[in-house]
Amino acid sequence: MEEVRKMVPTVDFRVMNESLKTRISLVIVDRRKSMVFETNDDAKEDLYEAVGLATYTESKSIAASYATIFESIWRQTELYEQLKVHDTLQKDFINIAAHELRTPVQAIINYAELAIADKGQREKYYDRLLHSVNRLQKLTEEILDAARIESGNLRLSNEVFNLTQVVAEVLADEESGIRNKKLEIVFVPDKRKIELYGDKARIARVIHNIVGNAAKFTEEGRITVKTRLDEKSEEAVVSVADTGQGIDLGILPKLFSRFVAKSESGTGLGLYLSKNIVEAHGGKIWAENNSGGKGATFSFTIPASQQRSRQPVSTQTE
Ligand SMILES: Nc1ncnc2c1ncn2[C@@H]1O[C@H](COP(=O)(O)OP(=O)(O)OP(=O)(O)O)[C@@H](O)[C@H]1O
Ligand SMILES: [Mg+2]
Structure with missing residues (x-):
């Protein structure tokens, strides 16, 4: 495909599904003419026979119909790709957020247990407990703000x-x-x-x-x-x-x-x-x-x- 693109740089080629065995290539020129040809057809012996079935039309309405169908499929493919990227980003975000939250939460549990068990050192453990609680609060606010930014919902006060x-x-x-x-x-x-x-x-x-x-x-x-x-x-x-x-x-x-x-x-x-x-x-x-x-x-x-x-x-x- 890269080679074809280089040969005809003025034409916008898009691959819709690499895995399709029977590939139908459609060229739409100026939305006025269209040509459909198959490069690989199981029923045919070789490429030349398959390509021999090409149809060419100068009918504006047929070309426009093809254009509409393909534009809609391309748009859907693009949206699907965007969704996949978004999904990966969201999973990463949740994983990192969960990992980051675990550290202060675990520290809070540990210091609370220590404060209960060791009355003599309670003050020291309360101090550390407070430090971890503050860290958790800061982290929670940051993660919430990041999520708000991601979803376009960060509201500022004035x-x-x-x-x-x-x-x-x-x-x-x-x-x-x-x-x-x-x-x-x-x-x-x-x-x-x-x-x-x-x-x-x-x-x-x-x-x-x-x-x-x-x-x-x-x-x-x-x-x-x-x-x-x-x-x-x-x-x-x-x-x-x-x-x-x-x-x-x-x-x-x-x-x-x-x-x-x-x-x-x-x-x-x-x-x-x-x-x-x-x-x-x-x-x-x-x-x-x-x-x-x-x-x-x-x-x-x-x-x-x-x-x-x-x-x-x-x-x-x-
Ligand atoms: N003043 C600085 N001098 C050197 N490196 C800096 C400085 N400020 C930021 N950085 C680099 O930029 C990175 C990102 O900063 P950022 O404030 O986003 O994250 P952080 O401080 O590591 O974590 P967080 O702010 O979320 O607790 C830092 O980890 C550090 O490598
Ligand atoms: Mg920082």
């Missing part, structure tokens, strides 16, 4: 919020997690008040993930978080630069796809969700390794212009 304030809150939270590292977080906010309109909790989650990643992949040095209002493009720009190991070059091209991760503790949903949340707000997100070879910088934008007028949106999958 509220006015102060970006600088949200970033400051997230950073205060993240700072508690890096106390045992030689790492500092520096916040350089825009002097102007940046008021945005959108889903405050989800934007906070995007910042959490990006700063959390910077903290996870940086052993020492600095995480610099900047907010800026770009008056020309009327958007808020948030950037997070770290001095860590930098993004693995193998995953860089598919960094924002789901379940793409190169980390000991991570699902690989964070950046996928971040991208979808930012884009649902009409913004952009990107990442690059810093020149000079130390660390990475993640940036995203949220339009500041479409305040208040925007309706709740639902994102579509790619």
Whole structure:
């Protein structure tokens, strides 16, 4: 088929079913003429005899009928292929989600049992229990959001919020997690008040993930978080630069796809969700390794212009 395609590049050949023994090839030219010929017929001795049964017509209505029939079959074949891909994706998603959920659930069971059995160490086990419960809650929310994105049902809440304030809150939270590292977080906010309109909790989650990643992949040095209002493009720009190991070059091209991760503790949903949340707000997100070879910088934008007028949106999958 590849050879035939090369010989006649202007004709759109489609194979409908490779396994069909009796192959009927139909050529429809300009929807005005059609030719049907068999290349292999059990009743005939050889190809030439089979092809000898070819029918050629210049009848517009016959050609149009063929075109309609085949277009409908092609469409169905395409839909079937799409369904098969979707089905595989869904199975992968369920498998990974189930695997990821099992870890904190098992930890919760273990710590609860330990807390019951060992009263003396109860406080310690409660602490770990709470940690696992929080992890489970975060994971559940992420998996639910990923499923909502897949089905085009991610609904954003709409509220006015102060970006600088949200970033400051997230950073205060993240700072508690890096106390045992030689790492500092520096916040350089825009002097102007940046008021945005959108889903405050989800934007906070995007910042959490990006700063959390910077903290996870940086052993020492600095995480610099900047907010800026770009008056020309009327958007808020948030950037997070770290001095860590930098993004693995193998995953860089598919960094924002789901379940793409190169980390000991991570699902690989964070950046996928971040991208979808930012884009649902009409913004952009990107990442690059810093020149000079130390660390990475993640940036995203949220339009500041479409305040208040925007309706709740639902994102579509790619
Ligand atoms: N600041 C960074 N420096 C180096 N690599 C990074 C950085 N941020 C992200 N990455 C890479 O991108 C991958 C995907 O990030 P993502 O946030 O989607 O997943 P994760 O952090 O591994 O897991 P999750 O966020 O779901 O808990 C990471 O596993 C890591 O390999
Ligand atoms: Mg992450």
